[in-house]
Amino acid sequence: MATEPLSRKETEDRLAELPGWSLDGDRITRKYTLPSHVAAAALVAHVAAVQDELNHHSDLTLGYNTVALAVHTHSAGGAITEKDFELARRVEALAPAHTAGS
Numbered sequence: 001m002a003t004e005p006l007s008r009k010e011t012e013d014r015l016a017e018l019p020g021w022s023l024d025g026d027r028i029t030r031k032y033t034l035p036s037h038v039a040a041a042a043l044v045a046h047v048a049a050v051q052d053e054l055n056h057h058s059d060l061t062l063g064y065n066t067v068a069l070a071v072h073t074h075s076a077g078g079a080i081t082e083k084d085f086e087l088a089r090r091v092e093a094l095a096p097a098h099t100a101g102s
């Protein structure tokens, strides 16, 4: 998986395919709302397992009924790379099973 920084246009093109995700400074971010705090914690555990699988570990924050991700690539100097979008797509794919919404 390439870890070169993506251009602004490459980033925006990929974000257009990921509703709910947006650019916040030098990271791509999304916040999910869950039906309960325990459901939110379960989503955190699931995302953490995917992060280990991909060896790509974003900030992952448990709030009250919420889970927030802020993703960039440390090894690319904090830039946004294709690895960030791979993680975002994987999280999008698993979120519906947790009834995670915007």
Ligand SMILES: C[C@H](O)[C@H](O)[C@H]1CNC2=NC(N)=NC(=O)C2=N1
Pocket: 055, 056, 057, 058, 072, 073, 074, 075, 076
């Ligand atoms: C040694 C290991 O491959 C690196 O530390 C990985 C682990 N997880 C990571 N996560 C993120 N977000 N960026 C990285 O550059 C990164 N590098």
